[in-house]
Every structure is written in C-alpha cells, then in structure tokens.
Amino acid sequence: KGFGHNLKIILDITITIQILCVYSSAQDAEGRCICTVVAPEQNLCSRDAKEGQLRQLLEKVQNMSQSIEVLNLRTQRDFQYIMRMEGQFKGLRSKQAGVNNPERELKGKMETLQPLIPVLEQYKTDAQLVVQFKQEIRNLSMALTAIQEEIGAYDSEELQQTVLSLESRLRNCMSKLTCGKLMKITGPVTVKTSGTRFGAWMTDPQASPTNNRVWYMDSYTNNKIVKEYKSIADFVSGAESRTYNLPFKWAGTNHVVYNGSLYYNKVQSNIVVCYRFETGRVVTQRALENAGFHNVYPYTWGGFSDIDLMADELGLWAVYATNQNAGNIVISQLNPETLQILGTWNTEYSKRNAGESFMICGTLYITNSHLTGAKVYYAYSTKTSSYEYTDIPFHNQYFHMSMLDYNARDRALYGWNNGHQVLFNITLFHIIKTEDDS
Structure with missing residues (x-):
C-alpha cells in the first residue's frame, strides 16, 4: 500500500541542493500537503564527469528515501493494526477461560485473530530495520551534501558501492511483503x-x-x-x-x-x-x-x-x-x-x-x-x-x-x-x- 511511485512524499532528509517543487491541492491521509520534488535540475552539476556521477547518486538516494518512507508507513500502520488486534485477542482469550461453553461467535473471533500472533515479533524487527535504513540514508545524504560543496573530498567509487549496498538491502526487505488480504x-x-x-x-x-x-x-x-x-x-x-x-x-x-x-x-x-x-x-x-x-x-x-x-x-x-x-x-x-x-x-x-x-x-x-x-x-x-x-x-x-x-x-x-x-x-x-x- 502507499503511493510510493507517484505522489512523492516529502522526507525529513535535507539535501542542500537546488530543487524544483511542483505543488498541488493533494493531501495525504493525515491532511498534510503533498508536492513532487525533482532534484537536481537538468542543468545542475554538468561541469565534469564527477559531478555527473554525483547527480546520479543524488537521484538514487532520493528514490531510495521515498521507497523507505513508503515501507516505513506500511510497516508502522500494519504494526499498529496488529497491536490492536493482539489486545482484542488477549481479551477474548480471557473471556474464553471464564466460560465453560464458549459461544460460536467467540470461537470465530478467536480463529480470526489467532494468525496475527506469530507474525507480531517479525513486524517489530522490520520496524527497527526501517528506522536503521532511514538513519543510514540520512548519513549518506549529509556526505553527498559535503561533496556538493567540495567535489573530490570523498571516494566516488566507495560512495557508489554504499548506494548499491543500500539498494540491495532495501529490495530484500521489500520482497518480504507478500500477497495479503x-x-x-x-x-x-x-x-x-x-x-x-x-x-x-x-x-x-x-x-x-x-x-x-x-x-x-x-x-x-x-x-x-x-x-x-x-x-x-x-x-x-x-x-x-x-x-x-x-x-x-x-x-x-x-x-x-x-x-x-x-x-x-x-x-x-x-x-x-x-x-x-x-x-x-x-x-x-x-x-x-x-x-x-x-x-x-x-x-x-x-x-x-x-x-x-x-x-x-x-x-x-x-x-x-x-x-x-x-x-x-x-x-x-x-x-x-x-x-x-x-x-x-x-x-x-x-x-x-x-x-x-x-x-x-x-x-x-x-x-x-x-x-x-x-x-x-x-x-x-x-x-x-x-x-x-x-x-x-x-x-x-x-x-x-x-x-x-x-x-x-x-x-x-x-x-x-x-x-x-x-x-x-x-x-x-x-x-x-x-x-x-x-
């Protein structure tokens, strides 16, 4: 779920480069305004090959940031939903323990909620993993900003490998989300x-x-x-x-x-x-x-x-x-x-x-x-x-x-x-x- 590929979510990651924002009257589920960010502009960083590589890396980091934010929203919302369902499950289990002949409706609810319990810990782990990804992206964005100010201060090949590694890990995390109800x-x-x-x-x-x-x-x-x-x-x-x-x-x-x-x-x-x-x-x-x-x-x-x-x-x-x-x-x-x-x-x-x-x-x-x-x-x-x-x-x-x-x-x-x-x-x-x- 989420609008990851289309409505671009404004992240809390600041990249001090020139950007172009296209605003609309659209709002997200929490009522916040949505705008599309395109960065960098086509004529930016065109002076030499290193700056061209930097431009591509900035675009990759921005795309990963958006994907991570979508994954974060998905994980957090599903996690909150399952926590509420777990509370209902525990309440129903207490009711069942005090009744000798539980009603059919109570049994039905128990059977509906039972599958939620085994996956709860995995959701907690994934939520922590998303937070870690966001922090690593934030650190990488700061490094890119420093490079923007002084080209050549960072090994571009090492930076490329860092980006590729984050992309791979992100894909692996996203692939865990299978078809659902x-x-x-x-x-x-x-x-x-x-x-x-x-x-x-x-x-x-x-x-x-x-x-x-x-x-x-x-x-x-x-x-x-x-x-x-x-x-x-x-x-x-x-x-x-x-x-x-x-x-x-x-x-x-x-x-x-x-x-x-x-x-x-x-x-x-x-x-x-x-x-x-x-x-x-x-x-x-x-x-x-x-x-x-x-x-x-x-x-x-x-x-x-x-x-x-x-x-x-x-x-x-x-x-x-x-x-x-x-x-x-x-x-x-x-x-x-x-x-x-x-x-x-x-x-x-x-x-x-x-x-x-x-x-x-x-x-x-x-x-x-x-x-x-x-x-x-x-x-x-x-x-x-x-x-x-x-x-x-x-x-x-x-x-x-x-x-x-x-x-x-x-x-x-x-x-x-x-x-x-x-x-x-x-x-x-x-x-x-x-x-x-x-």
Whole structure:
C-alpha cells in the first residue's frame, strides 16, 4: 500500500541542493500537503564527469528515501493494526477461560485473530530495520551534501558501492511483503479535478520504478482519445506528453494499462482490445464468449460498465456477467498476449448489484454501491473458489464512484469520483517471509 511511485512524499532528509517543487491541492491521509520534488535540475552539476556521477547518486538516494518512507508507513500502520488486534485477542482469550461453553461467535473471533500472533515479533524487527535504513540514508545524504560543496573530498567509487549496498538491502526487505488480504481502505487523496463525471486514469503496475507515466481516458462512451503524461506532476499541471487516437471507441470506464499495453472493451461489443502504446497499433482482440455488453449487465451506475478489465499481482483479469450464470459476476484470467482465457470462476453475486470491483492477489473485492455509504461487501478468492461477506468501508468523498482499480506496484486504489481523480491507501494483512521459510 502507499503511493510510493507517484505522489512523492516529502522526507525529513535535507539535501542542500537546488530543487524544483511542483505543488498541488493533494493531501495525504493525515491532511498534510503533498508536492513532487525533482532534484537536481537538468542543468545542475554538468561541469565534469564527477559531478555527473554525483547527480546520479543524488537521484538514487532520493528514490531510495521515498521507497523507505513508503515501507516505513506500511510497516508502522500494519504494526499498529496488529497491536490492536493482539489486545482484542488477549481479551477474548480471557473471556474464553471464564466460560465453560464458549459461544460460536467467540470461537470465530478467536480463529480470526489467532494468525496475527506469530507474525507480531517479525513486524517489530522490520520496524527497527526501517528506522536503521532511514538513519543510514540520512548519513549518506549529509556526505553527498559535503561533496556538493567540495567535489573530490570523498571516494566516488566507495560512495557508489554504499548506494548499491543500500539498494540491495532495501529490495530484500521489500520482497518480504507478500500477497495479503484486504483489511482497510483509507483516504482518499485528491490528485486532480478534471473531465466529466465519468472516466478512468491509471499507471502501469508492470512499469519500472522510474517510469511513472499516467494515462487519462475521459467519459464512458463516444471517445477514443487517450492522453499521456510523463509523471503525476505533469498530470496535475496538465502538461501532456502525447495523445493516442485509438482505432475503436471504448465502452465504460474499466480499462487497464498492463506491461505497456492498454486493454479496453470495444464499444457495443463484448470484444476486448489490446492496444500497444509503443507501436500505436492493436496487438490482438478477442470476444469474451457469452459476456453481456452495452448495459445488459453493468455496475449499479450504468455507463456501459459491463466488462471490467483489471490487473493484480497474479496477472490480467476480466470481470463480467453472462446469461448462463444468471447475470452473476464471472471472473476470467486472461493471457496478456493472446487474450485467451486461462481460467474462469462463477460467483453468486449479481453484477447489477455491484458498485465497482477490483482484484488484489487473486481475490475479487466487490463494493455494494457507487454512492455515499458504499463499502467492500463481498470477496471471492480464485485460489480457494470460495467467497465471504466483508464490511470494509471507504470514504466516497464526491458521492459518485465510476471507476475503482487496484495498482499492485503502488499498493493503492485509483478512483474516478464524480470528476475527481483520487487515490486510496490500503492495508493488507500479509505474512512476512523469513529466511527459515521453505
């Protein structure tokens, strides 16, 4: 979870070099203003080769600082959540000891909370590790500042090795965070207000950490123009880098960019189109057999939202409904290159009663409305082919949600909320892998 790759978090690490700040009206979950920092400027440190190396190191340190801050937020929030759950567990255990015939509900809560206890100590260890990383980054930033004032006072090769070592350790720490179960949604952060009431915006979860391009698709029908921005900052300021004129108009707002390609529903059909941005051409297109389209089985808000394309940690998915499944939601995993169906799961949740849905780690989460008071009400696991009812509220700030999609790279939900482009933070319950795990 977190907005690490897009909304740049201002850290408590001071680097005394010239910077460029792009401010917006966005706020984080604690109400603090957010700005994007780009450092150093392109014409800075261009006098010789050593200064060029220093510029690259400064950029790496800044990127690592942002990633560490995201990891810190994730670890601290999950740690606080688990500490509260541990308190509940101990309270329930005391109640159970004093009752000869515990009620079924009490047993259920005990079983739900039991898995949290073994991972608590690992969370404490990770929290300490993040604090150590932050201190090392702070020390390295101070060294870089001194070099900025007097080039050559520090062995650049030794500095390079220090940066590489920190990068490696950070990647190892991040890799411990595996797929998890959705526990909480916070926010939203309002990124921008633009377009009509309905639309979609997204980044590519398969892109590299340095590729933060944003794609913007306004309206749910009668349009085939996709706008591209090089970064969140450019998106906020309205500085387009490129536009794409698609060969076919789209239906709905449930598109996804995955590994450099746009996947969308061709208007007035059940055909899924794969459009490659690099070549500006359609790679492939394929019909979803029996899938309803053109407001036969839309979400509650309508808008030709019959076919929802999405991606998560496990790949590309299509969510739709068929007559054969009595209008209930069908989940299909797709081959990103051929669009062939790799597997299909039939749920018992009516597509017309769903507000929106999104996939996280192979589980489909469904909201019960697109209006105020909506919550994540139902979850279907493709791993176990089973479902459960949930009660996870989220703040529908602008009263009408027409797009809600999970980005696995950012661990965030992208939303289009009544003409506002927003981001939601999420909390996942996950097991942290250790070196002893097989």
